[in-house]
Each structure stands twice: as C-alpha cells, then as structure tokens.
Amino acid sequence: MLEKIKAIREEISAIIAFSVEEVEDLRIKYISKKGKVSQLFADFKNVPVDQKKEVGQAINDLKNFALDKINQLRENLESKTESDTGIDLTRPGEPMKLGSRHPLSIVKNEIFDIFARIGFIISEGPEIEDDWHVFSALNFPPEHPARDMQDTFFIEKDPDVLLRTHTSSVQIRVMERTQPPIRSLFPGRVFRNEAISARSHCIFHQIEGLYVDENVSFADLKQTLLYFAKELFGENTQIRLRPSFFPFTEPSAEMDVSCSICGGKGCNVCKYTGWLEILGCGMVDPNVLEACNIDSRKYTGFAFGMGIERITMLKYGIKDIRHFFENDVRFLKQFESAL
Numbered sequence: 636m637l638e639k640i641k642a643i644r645e646e647i648s649a650i651i652a653f654s655v656e657e658v659e660d661l662r663i664k665y666i667s668k669k670g671k672v673s674q675l676f677a678d679f680k681n682v683p684v685d686q687k688k689e690v691g692q693a694i695n696d697l698k699n700f701a702l703d704k705i706n707q708l709r710e711n712l713e714s715k716t717e718s719d720t721g722i723d724l725t726r727p728g729e730p731m732k733l734g735s736r737h738p739l740s741i742v743k744n745e746i747f748d749i750f751a752r753i754g755f756i757i758s759e760g761p762e763i764e765d766d767w768h769v770f771s772a773l774n775f776p777p778e779h780p781a782r783d784m785q786d787t788f789f790i791e792k793d794p795d796v797l798l799r800t801h802t803s804s805v806q807i808r809v810m811e812r813t814q815p816p817i818r819s820l821f822p823g824r825v826f827r828n829e830a831i832s833a834r835s836h837c838i839f840h841q842i843e844g845l846y847v848d849e850n851v852s853f854a855d856l857k858q859t860l861l862y863f864a865k866e867l868f869g870e871n872t873q874i875r876l877r878p879s880f881f882p883f884t885e886p887s888a889e890m891d892v893s894c895s896i897c898g899g900k901g902c903n904v905c906k907y908t909g910w911l912e913i914l915g916c917g918m919v920d921p922n923v924l925e926a927c928n929i930d931s932r933k934y935t936g937f938a939f940g941m942g943i944e945r946i947t948m949l950k951y952g953i954k955d956i957r958h959f960f961e962n963d964v965r966f967l968k969q970f971e972s973a974l
C-alpha cells in the first residue's frame with residue numbers, strides 16, 4: 636500500500652498542464668470521488684490494524700500534496716491567461732522623457748567653459764550678506780544711493796543683514812582669504828527691490844569675474860573681454876568700451892557687443908544702434924584691494940560683472956525676463972536641444 640502511495644505521489648509531482656481544462660481533468664483523475672487518491676481511502680479498510688496509523692497519515696499527506704499541486708497549476712495558468720489579454724511582459728519599456736536644462740544654466744555653463752579655458756576657477760559666497768561685503772569694502776560711500784531701502788532688501792531688525800544686490804560681494808570674500816594671483820568667477824543669485832516687469836525682476840543672476848596679480852593692465856581686461864565676446868556670440872563679434880562709473884573700479888567701463896541679431900546693421904533688439912550693452916567692468920580700485928589686505932602697490936586687477944538673464948535673453952531672443960522664473964515647461968522644453 637505504501638508503495639502504491641509513493642508511486643502516485645511521483646506521478647503527480649511530474650505532472651505539467653497547459654490549460655485550465657487539463658487541470659480540471661487531473662483533478663477528476665486524482666481527487667474526485669472516484670479519483671486515484673480517493674480510491675486509496677476505499678482500500679484503507681483492508682490495511683492491517685498495526686499499519687493503519689502510518690498508512691492513514693501517508694494517504695492524507697498525498698491528498699494534500701495533490702490538492703496543492705493542482706491549485707498551483709491552476710493559479711499559474713490563470714495568471715498567464717491574464718497577462719495574455721492584458722500586459723505583454725515582452726514589450727520594450729516606454730522611453731522616459733528626460734528633463735531639460737534651464738536656459739540660465741545652459742548660458743552660465745557656457746560662460747564657465749569659456750573662462751575655464753583661460754584659467755578662471757569658480758568661487759561662491761552667501762546670498763544673505765552684511766554691509767561690509769556688499770558695500771563698504773567695495774568703496775561705496777555711506778550716503779551712496781545703492782544702499783537705499785528702495786534697492787536693497789534689509790532685515791527689519793538689523794540693518795547689517797541684507798540680501799546681496801550684486802555678486803561683487805564674493806570678490807571681497809575671496810580677496811579677504813586669498814593672496815594673489817587670483818583668477819576666479821563668482822556666479823550667483825542677487826536681489827533688488829524692483830517692480831517686476833518684462834525687463835526687470837527682484838531676483839536675477841550675475842556672474843562676476845576677478846583677476847588680480849602683478850602687472851594686470853586695462854589691456855589685459857580688454858583682450859579678455861574680446862575673447863569672451865567672440866566665444867559667446869561668434870567670431871565676428873566686436874566690442875566697444877564706454878567710460879562709466881562704479882565705486883569699486885577705477886577707471887570703469889561698460890561693454891557693448893555688436894548686435895548678434897542684425898550683425899550691427901540695426902534692428903529693434905539693439906534699438907537701431909547696432910550695439911548691445913552686456914556688462915560693467917574696470918580696474919579694481921586700490922581702496923578695495925587695501926580693504927582686503929592686498930598690497931595695492933604690488934598688485935593690480937580687473938573685474939567685470941554681467942547679468943545672466945540679460946545675456947540669455949539676447950542669445951535666444953527672449954522678450955520677457957519673467958519666463959525664467961515661471962517654470963512653464965512649454966518654455967523650458969524649447970531648450971532641450973541646447974544641452
């Protein structure tokens with residue numbers, strides 16, 4: 636009897652089925668009333684008394700084994716049927732849409748690359764600043780209008796805590812802790828208390844550049860900026876420097892590039908002048924070097940600062956600065972290929 640049970644068990648464990656109908660046939664064959672396993676129960680009455688316990692146990696085990704096997708076969712086939720009608724597991728995955736880089740980041744990285752090729756590194760400083768780094772050390776006299784509440788966001792409780800209005804503050808931080816030679820770019824977000832319009836925003840981004848060493852001259856500044864303009868706007872770009880004033884540079888200048896849209900012939904972007912203003916620059920004022928404990932008789936330097944929004948608007952013909960901050964994907968998606 637035990638031999639027979641073992642044989643049926645082996646038979647069952649070898650079974651495979653290809654359809655739910657086949658499984659049903661197996662159920663009938665083994666565990667229906669007249670099935671092979673049920674038949675064993677009928678034979679059980681002929682088993683000698685001293686073997687009843689062992690054989691009874693073995694038949695029960697076999698019945699459970701058969702039930703489990705049949706249930707498992709049925710389950711496998713049912714889930715397979717479901718995926719046949721629903722999910723095709725062999726299909727390739729949906730392509731995942733990559734995000735695109737923000738146009739300001741694209742232009743910022745391009746500017747980093749251009750200056751990296753002539754040895755500029757990158758340094759950063761805090762957005763929440765004090766008067767010394769944003770104004771005093773940069774040679775702003777105490778009554779200078781740029782300190783005015785109208786331009787600068789101050790903290791009400793403490794007039795010495797403010798949001799930086801320009802990245803020139805990072806010049807000071809770097810010069811305070813580094814002796815020349817210094818050749819660095821300072822990118823970052825700046826804040827001004829201005830009404831938001833198509834042309835101006837209370838938050839924008841600047842990149843500042845600083846080069847301090849022995850014998851740095853205005854000619855170095857001009858050549859560096861010419862190289863930069865040609866790399867950014869194209870080989871045929873020309874520059875012009877107009878005298879200007881900033882407290883932290885002497886002499887100071889503003890730089891125009893020939894209009895990249897009309898090539899200098901005149902259009903509505905350059906207001907028919909052929910030129911676009913893109914940055915302020917100059918030779919670092921000796922007072923600024925001295926404020927940072929750099930010997931102004933030994934060292935000279937140049938600095939420049941530009942707004943990334945403005946340059947990006949000119950480069951891509953964007954007419955409204957607010958686009959940069961709204962994060963409308965219909966706007967952002969257009970820069971996918973510019974990565």
Ligand code: DAH
Nearest residue numbers: 801884915916917938939940
């Ligand atoms: N900090 C100036 C601004 O925010 C820009 C600037 C002008 C930076 C001349 C400079 C510079 O380093 O030399 O308008």
